[in-house]
Structure formats: C-alpha cells, structure tokens
Amino acid sequence: MAYQADLGNGQKIYLENRGTQTYVTLASSSSGQQQQSSTGIETGTWTQPPQLTQTPSGVNVEVFTQDGSRFIQVQGSSVSVSVQSPGSDRGDALPLRQTSNAPTLPPIEPMQPMQPMQPMKMGDMEMNLNSMEMRMGDMEMRMGKSTPNRSFCPQCGAKIEKSDRFCSACGYSLS
Structure with a gap:
C-alpha cells in the first residue's frame, strides 16, 4: 500500500x-x-x-x-x-x-523534426537556409554547391572566375 x-x-x-x-x-x-x-x-x-x-x-x-x-x-x-x-x-x-500507488509521469512525446525553413527577404537581402544561400545586392554567398564559373576571393570577397590565378581586386594568390 x-x-x-x-x-x-x-x-x-x-x-x-x-x-x-x-x-x-x-x-x-x-x-x-x-x-x-x-x-x-x-x-x-x-x-x-x-x-x-x-x-x-x-x-x-x-x-x-x-x-x-x-x-x-x-x-x-x-x-x-x-x-x-x-x-x-x-x-x-x-x-x-x-x-493505490506512487505517481508516474506521462511519457514525453518525442520531438518532431523541424520543418524546412522558407526563404527570408528583407529589402534587397534574401536568405535561404535550406540550401545555405544569401544574396544582398549584387553579392552572393553559397555553401555546399558552388556557383558555376564564378566564385569569390577568400581574402576580400571580390568576384573571381574559376580560371583566375590571382584576385584582380587584392592580388591574393588563388592557387
């Protein structure tokens, strides 16, 4: 008892x-x-x-x-x-x-998976977290898949072509 x-x-x-x-x-x-x-x-x-x-x-x-x-x-x-x-x-x-007996807590419901996030827009800035993309004005950033024939300098962020060996804006070696 x-x-x-x-x-x-x-x-x-x-x-x-x-x-x-x-x-x-x-x-x-x-x-x-x-x-x-x-x-x-x-x-x-x-x-x-x-x-x-x-x-x-x-x-x-x-x-x-x-x-x-x-x-x-x-x-x-x-x-x-x-x-x-x-x-x-x-x-x-x-x-x-x-x-009749000691209490038992009801089981905790398992967490449901998060729903994919919808793209966000704020003025001229757009973010899509599902494919990890961000655009602001004429600047673009992507993670995961690269932009065909176009990328950005890791030093200054200027646009560079895949064939470039040096950044035309800051001179950073891309090889």
Whole structure:
C-alpha cells in the first residue's frame, strides 16, 4: 500500500513499501511542468503505516518495521535514512492518505523534426537556409554547391572566375 501527503507549493511526497524496500517519491508540479524523483531505501517490511512530520528544515518520516523504527529525512530533493530519531524538533504532523500507488509521469512525446525553413527577404537581402544561400545586392554567398564559373576571393570577397590565378581586386594568390 502507498501513502501520500501534500507538502504545499505543488509538492507531494509518496511513500510505498515493496518487500523490504521503502520508496520515497517526491513530486512537484506547476503550470507547464512536472518533475519527480524516487529513492529506494532498505528499511524492512512495515508493521504499520508511517508517520510524517514537517519541520522548518524538511520532512521526517518514521517507518515502523519488525526490527524497530527507521527515520527518513527529506530536505529538498535529498533523502537520508537513520535508525535514530531526528531529535526533539519533531515538527508538525502531516496527514497521510492511502493511495493505490506512487505517481508516474506521462511519457514525453518525442520531438518532431523541424520543418524546412522558407526563404527570408528583407529589402534587397534574401536568405535561404535550406540550401545555405544569401544574396544582398549584387553579392552572393553559397555553401555546399558552388556557383558555376564564378566564385569569390577568400581574402576580400571580390568576384573571381574559376580560371583566375590571382584576385584582380587584392592580388591574393588563388592557387
């Protein structure tokens, strides 16, 4: 059997005993997001329902087993176990409700592939990211496939012909 308690601010704690393991599941939800984490701890088989107290520093859980009490301390997302009582600051008792089992988050939908981007135009500038092209005025840049019989100087960007050995604008060696 599992138990749950509301910790406030969209947070809940779920406690479940499976065999000799106690599972502590912390779940939080707010608009647009959910998260949870579970920790399994060897405590022994429960002999009665656990007791839960909330302190300024977190939550204390007392689990009653055949070998005595075990104390589970929860601070934020950290969970630790002890055979000793947490001390005199036991905190305020939190009501536990029986539940069928600990929560499970719905599976995350796989990401869909991106749709091809449409060419963008801004004044005399045009960009096409599908074929990696950009035109602005009389200047063109392409990646992947080269422009037939025409290219640009890697030094200054001036237009050059495939047959050129030097850039006519800056003299850069193209060979």
